[in-house]
Amino acid sequence: MSMGSGELMVLLILFFLLLGVIGVIVVVITKVLQWSNNRSGVTKPTVEIDRELHAELTRIAARDGVTVHRMVGDLLHEYITTRR
Incomplete structure (x- = not known):
């Protein structure tokens, strides 16, 4: 068929x-x-940063043994805490 x-x-x-x-x-x-x-x-959130800044953040995070995500989160937390 x-x-x-x-x-x-x-x-x-x-x-x-x-x-x-x-x-x-x-x-x-x-x-x-x-x-x-x-x-x-x-x-x-999505944050737009230039390539040079991202490369420097990545280098510093690797040197300090943390992730970029953790480092930026800690910096934002510190920034907000000191300005409340």
């Missing part, structure tokens, strides 16, 4: 619908996981 072009088209449409549903499920799961991670009271 061979399928006609109409039947193949229906199967193709159903296949793309299935892929779409899978994509939506993945997006929903990703958003739920991000939401649950953000409930810990920590936010993840």
Whole structure:
């Protein structure tokens, strides 16, 4: 039994619908996981810095044995604490 072009088209449409549903499920799961991670009271802002500053921060952090994330977080905490 061979399928006609109409039947193949229906199967193709159903296949793309299935892929779409899978994509939506993945997006929903990703958003739920991000939401649950953000409930810990920590936010993840994006800060734009120039390449030279980033390279220097990375060098200093490596020298001090900490991550750039930790170093910047500590500096921001200190800055806010001294200005309250």
